[in-house]
Amino acid sequence: MGILTSVVNTASDEAARDAGHRLASLLDPARICGDLINIDYRSAVVLVHDRLRSNVGGVPKGCFLVASRLAHGSSPNAMLEDTSLILLRVLDKASLPNSSETDRMRYEAGQRVSASNNLNWDDEQTLDKFTANFLRFAGVECRVIGTFMMRMSQKGGWAVQFGADLSNIYSGRGMKVYKPDGELLKLIANFVRPQPKADKHPLADRRIKIGRVRYAASERQGDTTDMVDVTLDPTDLIARRTALFGMSRTGKSNTVKKIASSVFMLRAEDSLRGRVGQLILDANGEYANDNPIDKGALRSVFNGCANSGPTDVVTYGLHPHPKDPQRRLVKLNFFGTEPKSWFDRDAVVAAMAPMIQAKAVVDAALASQGSAQYKTAFMNIDLTVPEDWEPKDITRYRRIVTAYRVILAKAGLMRSSSMQKVSLDRLTNDKLRKALGSHEGYARAAVIFEKGLVSWDEAYEAFNLLRQAIGDKDSPYAEFNRESRKGDEEKDWHDSGLMGILALMEHQGGIRLIGKVGPQHSPDTTEDFADQIVADLSAGKLVIVDQSTGDPELNEAASRRLMWRVFDHQKTAFTNPSLDEKEEMILPPDVIVYVEEAHNLLPKDGDDLKDIWPRVAKEGSKYRIGLVYATQEPSSIMSNILSNTDNWFVAHLNRAGEVKQVRDFYDFGDFEQQILNVALPGFIRMRTLSNPYVVPVQIDPFVANAPADQGGKD
Incomplete structure (x- = not known):
């Protein structure tokens, strides 16, 4: 028995060391950018030298850093406290104890070259090497995001896990700090927060590429070290609220197209469970109609997608379209018809x-x-x-x-x-x-x-x-x-x-x-387009309603009527469910609704549930209705709706008051100044249901007829 126990313990220790080796192997000595010199449970200060900063391609604000005592290639026991990686995010410059002295030295050096047109104060002619090296150290303030560590999974193997805090800190211990790239940055950018099995969609973890990591609008051209793919789990949006905040021309519509196409691509994984009804109320006609930017239109998303065809995307509009012969008309017979008998x-x-x-x-x-x-x-x-x-x-x-x-x-x-x-x-x-x-x-x-x-x-x-x-x-x-x-x-x-x-x-x-x-109005119409759309959504189709023509107020009224029909159908399916062959209740079909200019529809305050949009925003998840709402005015959205939003995509906002609304949620405060000042199209700060922290992303341009990149299953 003692021999057996010894063998088991040895095997267990080897497995733990192998797990520790896998974690340590993620660190690259060439990516060291400094040393951790101060840390508490919320923040840290990193000592960075200009040479190391240059070696890793710069340390921009908002970038990820990793602090650890692990040595590359080592095999520490995964159960030990030091076998971990502390994830940091750069916030700003930090003052060092010698800041007043170094500031004085720079000031004096600057004075010496102030009369020269050619010399900088750090040139060899004006500054000795010892002093120059002394001045090249600087402090970087970081926020502590959490800790990566190896833990035994339910399946019995060791796996990387993340905790959004620190379990302990030591004032007398140093750590090397790395700017991650490659596999480590891929792990950070795409780490998935574990969810209870009961809450997960059957197709969860089938991730699709949506963009790449981007830290700054002024990133160096040709430097690809940070250009790691970022993937999205489309099931994060199902029966959830999703916010897209940003000014016009900052990439909200492109992001909607990427999201909608990612959800559509779920059917490639499973022809039945992957069919999610999607309804896009297209105020400007950019989703239903071909345009030169997309080299086509979102309605062509079925091309290149397995288990799909032209009938899986349905477009509606007030008028026929010469390039969309299958378009259905959103017209009603305002007179009704004459009954065969008024007594019946x-x-x-x-x-x-x-x-x-x-x-x-x-x-x-x-x-x-x-x-x-x-x-x-x-x-x-x-x-x-x-x-x-x-x-x-x-x-x-x-x-x-x-x-x-x-x-x-x-x-x-x-x-x-x-x-x-x-x-x-x-x-x-x-x-x-x-x-x-x-x-x-x-x-x-x-x-x-x-x-x-x-x-x-x-x-x-x-x-x-x-x-x-x-x-x-x-x-x-x-x-x-x-x-x-x-x-x-x-x-x-x-x-x-x-x-x-x-x-x-x-x-x-x-x-x-x-x-x-x-x-x-059409005097010859016999069907209600709302009933047709509800049937399309129940069948898992992508429905795009082109509202680029017609009176905006009447289009809005038609949208409200349509949404009441969708809401009532989903509610009925929830409160009076059908039974499958095993006599088990069937959930309502999954539906995602996309709404632009949400500040005109969703309430800012109060509890008015007489209108359909507050009902969808507050109760839709229960009835399997996901809501994707886009606006440039987060302050116009009811705080209760914001608090219950699961997925966030935040682009440039040009008013401090609007940025403040976002800053108060999760870790978006780390990007407050960048959100306010950087108006780069497609530059998004993203946090979804499965992400434990915000990831800065450059969203890929949507290209019609191009199959989505599969990020694989984690």
Whole structure:
């Protein structure tokens, strides 16, 4: 038994030393840039000599450094405390104990050459070698990010792990400091924070190249030592919130394309589990349409991707596109259709559905200019088919629907071939027509209502005269209404819904505003594009809605309506789940929604859950809706949403107040001045769900039809 124990211990010790050797082998003596001379649990000071600084290609602000007592090629026991690498990030210059003396010496040397046009104060002619070497030492202030060490994995082998702190510090111990490159920098830039298996997507750790490490906009041309690939785990975005912050022309859109294409490429790994529905609301048409920068468009991302084809990407827009023949139109039939029988409530519900869905867009058109009382009354009208469906209920509802359609026709919206005329049959009774006919000013209305099938202009004339009669206290209508109230539970014949519609006839400006919805209307449309998009997303397709044409406010209203449909579908799938063949509940399908100019949609404060975007931002994760929101105004986003954002991509922001919003999260404060001052397109500070710290990245340009680089599985 003793021999067996000895053998086991020897094998265990050899494995631990082998693990320590693997960690020590990551260090390259040629990359030593200084010595650690001061450290606490949050910060460190590194003594750097100019020669070493030059040897490693410079020590820019924000770059990673590694401090360790390990010697390259050694085989220390991985269980020992010193078998570790301390990860640092350069923040600024640090004062040394002799700073006042060295400052004085530089000052005096500068004075000596101040009259010369050719000499610098450090030239050999003006400064002796001993003093020059003395002045070439400087302090570098660093933040302690954490510790890399070797630990036994659950599978029984030794693996590199990271802890975002220090377990101990020694004041009397020095460490060599390295500027990492190669495999060590690759490990640092792409280290994955372990996640509980229950929280991980089945395709987690299939990483895709998104860019390279970049520390400074002024990096030396031709120096490739820091140009290590940075990879992204696309599953980090699934059912999570992702923020893209940056000014215009700083690479937010390019980053969206790289992210969306990376998520799309998951299907290459698994044709079923890798299908993630993605919805891009394309305000400028740059994702749906070809452009010279991308040498194509994001909609061509299926090229070069296994397990995908042209049907996996669907584009929608207000108008057909000559280079996109498969584009579907985001148009609605604002009139609805005519039911086969008004007495069949189910048939009426189906026929009115497009009209009811489109009313949100009509309301947005009215609300676009002011909030007059007549507009509010019109927008408050509910066109939903009532549950009670007795003959009198049918008549009242038909009357409201007909008046509403008459307004649409007056606004210039085209009717289908089956609606070239409008039926006023049975919308009024004999007593009303007789009352109107007894007054010279309103008799024309009685004649039109009596005709039954009339033109849309005639119908408008009749309803407009009816409106005037209702408002005229001296008209015969007043007596008719008094008699009507006696037999109908004291209800006015002119209910509030009808009056809300008729009131618009007094304000032609309101009708003209409704005419703005014309481009979004098609009299021949029979399906709701929102239902089509929901089906596409459920099938794991990439859906791009081109909103570069049309009225922006109406496009926004259409987007809200679409998002309600997506949200409700996902919520229903969560609260009333289907069961698989094992009788286990099926989660809602994964959907990621991309929103640009998020400051116009997401709330800054308050808790208004009546609007769809706050609902998606706050509750979407539960229903498997991921949200990628882009803005140049982080301060406009509700603090609760920011606090629950998992993935961050931060480019240049030009206002200190905006940078402050970002600085308060994670370790973005390390890059505060760089974010504020450096406006280099594609230069991003990135931290995702699986990253334990921020990594500065130069995002690769998106190129259409180019397959994504697979970063491999960690």
